[in-house]
């Protein structure tokens with residue numbers, strides 16, 4: 001059931017925050033109910049809904065000016081503000097109804113020209129539908145229960161059974177001018193109706209004020225939900241889950257196999273797998289292969305998920321990489337055939353999109369979103385989870401029968417979406433997955449931020465769970481992490497597997513974690529030296545081994561000649577590797593071994609396109625060089641702390657962000673491998689020959 005979230009206190013607080021102007025106070029209520037609608041994923045998901053409110057403002061001449069406040073594109077209902085509901089002059093919108101037809105481009109242009117504030121966002125493409133309904137408040141959603149109802153072949157009979165004549169039905173038309181006209185006519189033929197059901201699309205409700213419109217939206221949605229619940233089958237018994245180890249080997253293969261169909265040099269896609277009991281039970285249905293061919297629950301989903309998921313059965317997964325790749329190839333061939341069937345209707349006007357899946361149904365695992373980055377994959381996965389709920393309910397109440405292929409193509413290849421293609425350059429590391437050990441330390445955090453700023457997905461590994469949580473919070477949504485002791489047996493392989501599970505694979509390993517154990521070499525205990533080797537050498541070695549296995553799985557499935565880099569390793573070494581300091585043998589010995597490891601890895605992996613580079617940094621404020629250490633070393637040299645920290649050729653302190661930038665530069669240096677970059681402000685004794 002949809003919870004009615006209206007709270008008088010919250011509504012009043014929103015109005016009070018808007019000040020004393022009556023128009024602003026009215027708009028505040030529109031903002032409030034838009035948010036509570038948008039915050040319920042069973043009402044609205046990822047832009048799938050919009051709201052409006054009509055009122056009369058006063059123009060600069062003191063004359064009354066009727067406007068509609070309508071959701072602007074780019075705003076999310078759940079977090080919308082007044083600026084996201086721009087006012088549009090009603091006279092301009094009402095006059096459009098006299099036209100016989102209107103292109104989407106002209107519609108967008110005229111709506112923009114009628115904005116009261118010329119800097120406002122583009123009014124929704126469903127603006128005219130809102131404007132031509134007479135009610136003050138209008139709410140539109142693609143709610144989960146309404147999608148199940150709207151996609152029934154017997155939608156009219158079912159709607160009558162639930163609502164009588166309280167809801168009027170609008171036949172399917174793609175959103176835009178023609179749909180708005182049809183909806184207005186349906187309403188005028190049924191002037192007493194309390195809402196509209198848009199077949200294969202969604203729901204409209206309205207009211208004279210914010211609360212009554214919202215109450216009605218929720219109540220009508222719950223009437224559908226109750227009707228569906230009566231027909232809903234009991235969930236299937238728990239289904240055995242695919243072992244995590246199988247997933248860890250499947251996902252990089254799948255990622256590479258999709259990459260084989262992307263332009264050379266393009267990053268591999270990013271995944272978001274929802275391994276839930278509900279999804280597993282759904283994927284065990286006998287009709288799952290058939291359901292995979294039906295289509296999308298509401299037309300705008302096709303832009304996020306494509307029309308159909310790729311289905312991987314247990315048998316295919318068990319058969320191994322070649323079988324998985326064959327399924328991806330077959331999906332791509334079906335997609336190309338779909339394009340070739342539909343595109344000729346538009347002459348040569350349509351540019352084919354990437355032919356790879358937007359959703360994967362993995363039997364025994366769950367529903368997985370695929371995207372050019374983690375945010376896009378998350379949105380696809382959210383829609384994928386909603387769609388299976390819609391399919392289950394629609395099948396139980398009759399049959400899931402969404403729009404057909406031609407209508408789907410019209411939405412997927414909508415001219416306004418096609419116009420966005422090729423605009424702007426994606427960030428340099430978009431879609432690349434970067435794993436950073438010691439990710440919550442000073443250099444790790446700075447490195448994560450530097451890669452994140454260039455569009456990478458970041459997976460942090462750190463021993464300290466609290467510091468890790470803080471670092472992830474700083475990075476914002478759509479990143480990943482694992483708290484573990486990387487010197488433990490099997491820890492590196494487990495951490496890389498966790499990264500694969502989070503994003504589908506790995507592209508850049510930054511082996512950064514380290515600690516400086518001390519002691520004079522003549523009396524150094526084996527225990528200290530061995531512990532230092534575990535952290536400062538073996539952990540790097542084990543992470544490199546685990547990363548290379550993923551790189552190889554991805555590259556093997558992508559195939560030869562794809563042209564993209566097939567993975568890289570960056571090591572944080574130390575000036576100790578070449579310029580020992582007294583008392584730092586326990587640190588310098590494994591670091592020198594890691595420098596050799598870098599060269600050995602570069603030598604053996606270069607032919608596969610895997611690059612291996614490192615950084616020698618020195619005197620960076622971090623867990624290795626704490627404030628107390630800086631104070632005591634500065635005192636020993638009889639200088640102040642700032643002078644000590646700037647004790648290099650440039651005479652300037654080197655900060656963690658400078659090391660981070662150097663890692664990024666190495667990652668971008670396409671023809672550089674086996675290289676060590678020094679980041680120490682200049683120190684001739686530590687300079688490499």
Ligand SMILES: [Zn+2]
Pocket residue numbers: 048049126140141142175201202
């Ligand atoms: Zn809609």
